Amino acid sequence: MTTERMNLTATTTTPAESIAPASVAERRSRLDRLRSRRRTWMAIRGFREVILIGSIYTLYDMTRYLVAGDHDGAIRHGKLLLHWEKNVGMEPEHWLNKVFSAHIALGLPADYIYATLHYIVTPVILVWMWRRHSSAYTWSRTILAVATIIGLVGFTTVPTAPPRLLPGFIDTMAKFSHDGWWSNAASAPRGLGADTNQYAALPSLHVGWALWCGWQMIRYGQHRITRVMGVVYPVVLSLVVMATANHYFLDVVAGVFVVLIAAGIVRMFSFFGLISRPGSGPATPAEEAHAERTAQA
Numbered sequence: 628m629t630t631e632r633m634n635l636t637a638t639t640t641t642p643a644e645s646i647a648p649a650s651v652a653e654r655r656s657r658l659d660r661l662r663s664r665r666r667t668w669m670a671i672r673g674f675r676e677v678i679l680i681g682s683i684y685t686l687y688d689m690t691r692y693l694v695a696g697d698h699d700g701a702i703r704h705g706k707l708l709l710h711w712e713k714n715v716g717m718e719p720e721h722w723l724n725k726v727f728s729a730h731i732a733l734g735l736p737a738d739y740i741y742a743t744l745h746y747i748v749t750p751v752i753l754v755w756m757w758r759r760h761s762s763a764y765t766w767s768r769t770i771l772a773v774a775t776i777i778g779l780v781g782f783t784t785v786p787t788a789p790p791r792l793l794p795g796f797i798d799t800m801a802k803f804s805h806d807g808w809w810s811n812a813a814s815a816p817r818g819l820g821a822d823t824n825q826y827a828a829l830p831s832l833h834v835g836w837a838l839w840c841g842w843q844m845i846r847y848g849q850h851r852i853t854r855v856m857g858v859v860y861p862v863v864l865s866l867v868v869m870a871t872a873n874h875y876f877l878d879v880v881a882g883v884f885v886v887l888i889a890a891g892i893v894r895m896f897s898f899f900g901l902i903s904r905p906g907s908g909p910a911t912p913a914e915e916a917h918a919e920r921t922a923q924a
Contacts, residue, residue: 676757676768683772686779687824697786701826705788708829708875717876720790720869727870728797735803737867742800742809745833748860752840760847763905766893771839774889778832781881786826791872799871830881831874837864838886 712718727733753771756764791798800809837860844857868874874882896902 679772683775683779686776687782697826698788701786701788702793704785705790705793705828705875708787708877709790709793712876719876720872720874721795723866723870724790724796724799724872728799728802728872731803731806734799734871735806737870738800738803738807738809740863740867741833741871741873742807744860744864745836748840749836752843756843756847760905763847766897766902766905767839767843769896769902770886770889770893771836773892774835774839774885775832777885777889778827778830778835778882781830781885782824782827785829787829787878788826789828789873790869790875792825796872800873828874829878830885831868831878832882832885833868833874834861834865834879834882835885837861838883842886 709718727737749771753764753768756767760767790796791801800807841857841861844860845854848854848857865879868879869876893902897904
């Protein structure tokens with residue numbers, strides 16, 4: 628009786644033991660295929676992103692040549708913005724610039740924020756979205772790209788001199804340039820001031836990009852500090868661009884509206900099926916690989 632029970636046990640356990648290794652090997656093979664697909668997919672998308680960003684930068688560089696000879700028109704547009712602000716009693720750039728330019732402890736940090744953070748924070752948020760929220764990346768990046776293109780259209784059609792080029796304002800970046808890495812002509816690195824479009828005040832893409840970054844941090848941030856910084860960052864940038872006399876209050880407002888308009892355009896794209904909403908559509912290879920790793924754990 629004991630022998631029969633042992634034989635029965637052996638026959639019932641052997642199939643399970645033989646199936647388990649095969650199942651593990653099959654899952655490992657699937658994970659390897661997903662990883663291979665992910666590398667290929669990321670390389671293709673990465674190349675596409677480089678082309679897109681390079682194209683937008685080329686468009687921006689072209690605006691410098693298109694408005695180079697319209698100095699008088701840019702000055703006129705700047706004065707007109709100031710006139711409108713005075714009529715409604717909203718011209719905070721005057722007293723902000725006066726306070727910040729009088730104290731290096733305020734002016735120099737503001738200059739560094741203006742000249743540096745948009746080069747750092749915006750790419751970091753893009754990479755973060757790419758790696759951690761890939762299903763929403765295309766949607767978010769497209770909003771940023773459309774907002775930038777709208778801004779470039781504004782720079783070209785309505786060249787506007789910033790406050791620092793008008794009487795009554797102090798160019799804090801020129802005043803404190805000996806303590807920074809920028810030149811005394813805009814926020815470009817030393818020696819490259821002539822290669823920037825100095826009549827690109829309207830709208831403020833500094834503010835537009837900062838608002839976009841804050842939006843992503845608030846919407847997708849997992850920690851409270853991330854969401855708080857999503858509120859603080861665009862507010863600080865809005866104050867800094869006026870305090871350094873690089874933008875008017877109306878430029879800040881226009882920068883906000885540029886992002887809102889871009890979001891509306893991208894939403895319209897999704898309505899016609901030209902782009903998927905965040906979280907819709909099939910999972911990407913990267914998300915499948917992540918799900919598989921989670922299941923394995």
